[in-house]
Amino acid sequence: MATNRPGAAGVYAIPRSVPGLGLGETTYRAPVHETSITRAAADALLATHDSSQREAEARRANAKKLVESIADRASVRVNPVQRQGTAGYLRLPVRLSGGMRAFSSPSRALALGIAPSYPRALSDLPELAAMRERTEASWPGAQTLVRELVTLPTHSHLSSWDISEIQRIMRQL
Numbered sequence: 001m002a003t004n005r006p007g008a009a010g011v012y013a014i015p016r017s018v019p020g021l022g023l024g025e026t027t028y029r030a031p032v033h034e035t036s037i038t039r040a041a042a043d044a045l046l047a048t049h050d051s052s053q054r055e056a057e058a059r060r061a062n063a064k065k066l067v068e069s070i071a072d073r074a075s076v077r078v079n080p081v082q083r084q085g086t087a088g089y090l091r092l093p094v095r096l097s098g099g100m101r102a103f104s105s106p107s108r109a110l111a112l113g114i115a116p117s118y119p120r121a122l123s124d125l126p127e128l129a130a131m132r133e134r135t136e137a138s139w140p141g142a143q144t145l146v147r148e149l150v151t152l153p154t155h156s157h158l159s160s161w162d163i164s165e166i167q168r169i170m171r172q173l
Contacts, residue, residue, distance in 0.1 A: 026120040066152055073173055091153060098148070099116055114153070115150065118146050152170075
């Protein structure tokens, strides 16, 4: 699926720029009781099954290329642990000392579709203040992820140029 044309990696920047979508935000939603899926939703899922399987395979292949090219970097931590199932890689999570600040040009990284993951830890959200007070926990791992976790694009529209540029910018770390 990959081509040699530049620019598909940054496609994520378009929906990310729409404020109402809340991409890149930490949002808490109170749990709700499960409900049945509608017949129309079930039909839509069945109709898109094959194309979603192809997209998942492309994402796994792109994630594999990226992981193979950056896993040996001392400043990059990729967690390849797979407990059960098969990773879908909607995005590839990577921990960097310094997070987005680790890049010599964070704006270039953003243009390639590399994005910070969590702006705030769930434990810092006002909706969870009561739980935080009850448990008196500090959740240092959550704070570490806020500082260090970035995600790389893996979608099927990445060109070979996009993948090479992401690999190049990651190797500079």
